[in-house]
Amino acid sequence: MHEAMPQTILIVEDHPLVAKFYRMALERAGGYTCIVTENAEEILAEVEQGRVALVLLDVALRGTQWERRPIDGVELARLLKQRAPGRLPILLATAHAMAGDRERLLAASGADAYLQKPIYDVQELLETVQRLIRG
Amino acid sequence: MESFIEEVKRYLGFTTQDMALLRQLGPRLEKHFPEMAERFYAQIPLHPNAFRVFTGGDIQMVRLKQTLQEWARGLFRGVYEEEYAAERYQIGYRHVRVGLEQKYVISAMGIVRAFLNERLLLEMPSGEESLPYSGALNKILDLDLNLMCESYMHATIQNLKKLNEQLEQANRELASASRTKDEFLSHISHELRTPLNSILGFAKMILDGMCESPAEEHELLQDVFSSAQHLLALVNDILDIRRIEEGRMTLRIENVDLRQVLDSTLPLVAMQAAEKGLRLINETAHVPLPIVWADEIRLRQVLLNLLSNAVKFTKEGSVTVRVQTPPEAPEGSGISSTRRIRLEIEDTGIGIPPEKRDAAFEAFVQFHQIDARRFRGAGLGLAISRRLIELMGGRIGLESATNGQGTLAWLLVPLAETVSSRRSLAAGPL
Numbered sequence: 001m002h003e004a005m006p007q008t009i010l011i012v013e014d015h016p017l018v019a020k021f022y023r024m025a026l027e028r029a030g031g032y033t034c035i036v037t038e039n040a041e042e043i044l045a046e047v048e049q050g051r052v053a054l055v056l057l058d059v060a061l062r063g064t065q066w067e068r069r070p071i072d073g074v075e076l077a078r079l080l081k082q083r084a085p086g087r088l089p090i091l092l093a094t095a096h097a098m099a100g101d102r103e104r105l106l107a108a109s110g111a112d113a114y115l116q117k118p119i120y121d122v123q124e125l126l127e128t129v130q131r132l133i134r135g
Numbered sequence: 136m137e138s139f140i141e142e143v144k145r146y147l148g149f150t151t152q153d154m155a156l157l158r159q160l161g162p163r164l165e166k167h168f169p170e171m172a173e174r175f176y177a178q179i180p181l182h183p184n185a186f187r188v189f190t191g192g193d194i195q196m197v198r199l200k201q202t203l204q205e206w207a208r209g210l211f212r213g214v215y216e217e218e219y220a221a222e223r224y225q226i227g228y229r230h231v232r233v234g235l236e237q238k239y240v241i242s243a244m245g246i247v248r249a250f251l252n253e254r255l256l257l258e259m260p261s262g263e264e265s266l267p268y269s270g271a272l273n274k275i276l277d278l279d280l281n282l283m284c285e286s287y288m289h290a291t292i293q294n295l296k297k298l299n300e301q302l303e304q305a306n307r308e309l310a311s312a313s314r315t316k317d318e319f320l321s322h323i324s325h326e327l328r329t330p331l332n333s334i335l336g337f338a339k340m341i342l343d344g345m346c347e348s349p350a351e352e353h354e355l356l357q358d359v360f361s362s363a364q365h366l367l368a369l370v371n372d373i374l375d376i377r378r379i380e381e382g383r384m385t386l387r388i389e390n391v392d393l394r395q396v397l398d399s400t401l402p403l404v405a406m407q408a409a410e411k412g413l414r415l416i417n418e419t420a421h422v423p424l425p426i427v428w429a430d431e432i433r434l435r436q437v438l439l440n441l442l443s444n445a446v447k448f449t450k451e452g453s454v455t456v457r458v459q460t461p462p463e464a465p466e467g468s469g470i471s472s473t474r475r476i477r478l479e480i481e482d483t484g485i486g487i488p489p490e491k492r493d494a495a496f497e498a499f500v501q502f503h504q505i506d507a508r509r510f511r512g513a514g515l516g517l518a519i520s521r522r523l524i525e526l527m528g529g530r531i532g533l534e535s536a537t538n539g540q541g542t543l544a545w546l547l548v549p550l551a552e553t554v555s556s557r558r559s560l561a562a563g564p565l
Binding site (some may be wrong): 017 | 317
């Protein structure tokens with residue numbers, strides 16, 4: 001039964017064109033359903049309902065607020081890991097690409113994997129997402 | 136006073152008789168003082184500790200010789216017991232610091248005494264003998280060397296301390312500059328990768344045949360194009376600030392129609408403003424605008440920058456453009472004859488606190504200060520704009536908006552006629 005239902009990926013990305021690219025890539029090449037939002041309440045609601053198979057999360061979120069202060073992807077990842085009812089893989093996708101960023105961001109966020117922008121290889125993105133969802 | 140003289144007497148072994156002799160001989164000996172001083176200090180290099188002394192430098196030596204002569208002069212005029220002793224502090228202070236002056240005075244007197252011995256023996260009628268002072272010289276020399284060393288060490292330590300403080304300060308500044316540049320680099324790298332993501336991603340999709348229709352392909356190509364334009368703007372900003380920092384920015388300043396500049400710039404932000412539901416109010420529309428003295432392309436860049444900022448930092452409300460021509464300064468009033476037009480761009484946005492306005496014009500500094508990370512772009516626009524407008528002889532600034540909320544950015548641009556009339560004036564009448 002699960003096989004028949006398309007799995008849902010939550011895209012948290014504040015740049016509309018980048019979000020558009022993720023959505024097209026994941027929906028067309030992977031057959032996933034995508035939700036795009038950078039609203040923290042909406043993100044948490046989706047995750048807490050247990051409908052999300054994976055979160056594709058940007059680090060620098062310019063407009064996202066939580067409890068009336070700005071929250072970035074690192075903090076949000078920790079929050080989502082706490083609130084998710086089951087296993088929730090999180091893929092960090094970020095343009096932070098200076099030396100040491102990968103280790104620092106993975107350790108600080110508790111995310112499962114890290115992709116560095118520019119992300120343009122649809123196949124690589126898809127394989128990473130599939131691998132994380134399989135667990 | 137009395138105790139000091141007693142102290143000196145004890146130290147040197149002066150007697151009342153000695154004093155009387157000195158006073159009597161004084162006027163005759165006075166002409167020998169410079170020579171005495173020279174001879175005494177000529178011996179210093181022969182002293183085992185001399186190398187320590189001479190690091191003190193020539194100035195210190197000149198001062199020592201002067202002090203010595205002044206002391207001798209005072210002594211022989213018989214004034215040392217009164218005024219001269221009172222001046223000992225100043226004399227000693229000439230070349231040694233607080234705490235050393237008294238020792239120095241004693242030393243100087245001893246030197247006089249030792250050399251007097253030679254002179255007394257030469258000048259006194261035979262039969263009258265003074266006490267032998269042959270042993271005194273080395274003792275005095277040692278004392279002087281010690282004093283000079285102490286003085287030198289004291290000064291050196293002070294200098295070292297100062298140097299150390301300066302080094303620490305420089306170190307802190309360097310660390311901070313390096314951190315700021317690192318942050319800047321990290322920010323720029325981040326900003327460049329975002330449009331690249333769209334450019335490469337959508338191009339790859341088109342190439343891989345992932346589009347469902349030619350219309351969709353066209354739409355993605357539009358996205359690629361606009362992202363590439365954004366990328367170009369970022370790269371241009373980085374090149375501009377580099378050129379400015381290296382002093383290589385050259386402008387082509389000429390007569391420029393401000394109307395044309397405004398009319399060609401406003402449409403560039405009109406769409407952005409409309410997308411955000413902001414009103415773009417052009418109060419200059421029915422006002423005659425002057426010819427300004429500027430680099431047209433760069434002036435447009437500055438204007439576009441201020442307008443884009445206004446739109447970027449305003450969530451709702453409006454962005455208003457207006458001009459004010461300041462009244463001409465009366466002739467001979469001494470006020471600078473450069474007349475400039477004032478352009479204002481006012482928004483109803485988040486505003487910028489007064490204490491952060493200066494930092495907004497600094498390249499590299501602003502990221503942590505105004506939290507530009509939360510907004511897109513290289514964050515160099517205002518820094519570039521300020522340098523450009525200053526190169527044109529204008530000025531730029533930020534104020535609070537008139538309604539108290541939002542930002543008012545102003546620009547002073549020199550008017551063409553003022554500059555040209557001043558030029559012909561400078562050329563002089565024929």
